[in-house]
Amino acid sequence: MANRLINELSPYLLQHAHNPVDWYAWGDEPFEKAKQENKPVIVSIGYAACHWCHVMERESFEDATVAAYMNEHFVCIKVDREEHPDVDHLYIDAVQAISGSGGWPLNAFATPDRVPFYGGTYFPPRPMYSRMSWMQVLERMHTIWQQQQDEVQAQSKQMVQYLQNASKYATAANSEAWTKETCVAMTNTLLQQADTENGGFGRAPKFPGTMAISYLLHHFTLTGNEAAKTQALHSLDAMIAGGIYDQLGGGFARYATDEKWLVPHFEKMLYDNALLIMALCDAYALTKNKRYKEVIEETIAFAEAELKDATGGYYSAIDADSEGVEGKYYTFTWQDWQAVIGDDAMLQAYFGIEEEGNWEHTNILHVATGMAALATKFNLDEAAIADKILTAKQKLLATRNTRIRPLTDDKCLLSWNALMNIALSKAGAVLSNKSYLQAATKHMDWMHKHFWADGKWKHTWKAGKARIEANLDDYAYLIQAMLQLASASGQNDWITRANTLLNDASRMFIDENYCFFYYTSADRTDIPVRKIDNYDGATPSANAVMTHNMLLLGLCMERFELTEQAFALMQRMAGSVSRYTYSFAYWAGLMQQYAHGFKTIQCNKEDAAVLQQYLLSGAFIITSQKEISENAPKALKKSAFVNGILICTQDACLPPKQSPADVLAYLHLWE
Helix, strand or coil, X not given: XXXXXXXXXXXXXXXXCCCCCCEECCCHXXXXXXXXXXXXXXXXXXXXXXXXXXXXXXHHHCCXXXXXXXXXXXXXXXXXXXXXXXXXXXXXXXXXXXHCCCCCCEEEEECCCCCEXXXXXXXXXXXXXXXXXHHHHHHHHHHHHHHCHHHHHHHHHHHHHHHHHHHHHHCCCCCCCCCHHHHHHHHHHHHHHECCCCCCECXXXXXXXXXXXXXXXXXXXXXXXXXXXXXXXXXXHHHHHCCCECCCCCCECCEECCXXXXXXXXXXXXXXXXXXXXXHHHHHHHHCCHHHHHHHHHHHHHHHHHCECCCCCECCEECCEECCEEXXXXXXXXXXXXXXXXXXXXXXXXXXXXCCCCECCEECCCCCCCHHHHHHHHCCCHHHHHHHHHHHHHHHHHHHCCCCCCCEECCEEHHHHHHHHHHHHHHHHXXXXXXXXXXXXXXXXXXXXHCEECCEEEEEEECCEEEEECCHHHHHHHHHHHHHHHHHXXXXXXXXXXXXHHHHHHHHHECCCCCCECCCXXXXXXXXXXXXXXXXXXXXXXXXXXXXXXXXXXXXXCCHHHHHHHHHHHHHHHHHHHHCHHHHHHHHHHHHHHHHCCEEEEECHHHHHHHCCCCCCCEEEEECCCCCCCCCCHHHHHHCCCCCEEEECCCCECCCECCHHHXXXXXXXXX
16 A cells, blocks of 8 residues: 555656555655654655665565554655755754764654754664664654653754854854965875875775766866876776776766775765766866766767757656666676687676676676787787777666666756766867757756746756745856856857856855855745755755855856855865865865966857867867857956967956967966
């Protein structure tokens, strides 16, 4: 028998629609019920592609005895963290403060006033892993609520104060100056955390770290620091060769569970692939390495084939599990391999295939031996090897396509779609690929049509319905996407439209000190504490992206109040960014580009197409127009009477350059 989640659109909530738990979706109704019945609330948060969310559901939420206890003593709410990232932010901050860790599934216990007082992540069906069972936790929380409710209420007030203070601390006036030397120190901080042997940063589990990689690539273009370039490219190369990259179907998994990038957490997220395309575009612009171009094209092809809705938007994710087993769809046992490829020592060496398996008695395909080494070992030329590998990939993929495919989370999120739009624009510009630019333009139109409803921008769309009010990252990434599309395509109307959207976002999200931006808009009433996020998570800090937007629009629209506000934000962040550069890598990138000088480059379409192929750190390219409309970006009006390429910094316009080569020489690009 279905519960009330059967009427929801979220694939994650629908996965729980047949649990015996009497789940509610997020909203006012369950909290009103909790008040009336004087019960604590369970807020259980996860997402459709989450392996451990599926495990806890099977072990506990599908258990009739456990569900009966939950239904009797609690009001139970199931939340898709991707639909409600604002809710997720609140409860994960609280659980991290309570338990010292966070993740998903996230299970929080809250008062009827929505304030969390206890929580954790995965709880097993019986005591293990030094954790209480889920049933033990339920019994303990019920007893505490019955016997110590006054203490719980007092603790909840302290929690609200803690969360409010944490948000205030994030925006505390602690201005510090920064210089080019500060950026060198930030680079050294990143390189100290770098895994120089395996690529990436830190130990397992290892996430892509795309913002840090792009920072290092830009640092090389500005300073010639070879160590920065080497670590950035080594990290990308290691991921491309690893199991985290789908060697058959393209696209990247969310992260690797080991240091060598072999064993992925097999879920594929739209945002990861968008961010990796962007980093690979930076790498290709710098090196012109054809392998980066191939992976950009393969990853876009993956998104088009497996994450594209028929109407034009991009889905959120593909699950890690199929048939209840993580990675089953993607891996090959020795028997599988033999049935498709047979005995071929060269291919076995290339893909790292082992008879006993390289992971849990099966094989994760990766590039275990490079082409040059294969050519030497097997006395073959690299062209012949490449042909054999391509044929093998086609056979293996055909076999894989006959398997039961992991489920797709087919909701579309504005923020993640905007990131994908940026990726398409960058790929179109860097690769001089008009089809990508056309796709980005068409997709931008799709977002404006489908995420706008009832006079507001919405966060999520599925099956013709746009729902849930947009958050700061939706606005920030969309504005950035409009700016990048304008630069890549020469459609300057997107700049003026981005300017209007920035004004709207500022009114809705700015904090009381008119400096940082809250994650939720001012008219939201369902979140007890409005949060300000400044650090990068899996996606860039929305405040950092808004700062980037203000810097670019300040230059393009000659709105000097925006550049002043952006400078003030970076000043406040300078200390944190210098100390914890990896966690604030997008901020670090902005501060580095500001220290070396943000600038606009205005030129004709042909020259723009040439310059777009290079990694021009801190430079925003605007295509000049013969006729300047009244609503055009003000910066364009300067170029109306100029022959050549006009470069304008934050405080001056330089004498015109006559060719792209002159511009590149002026920018002192390191080769």
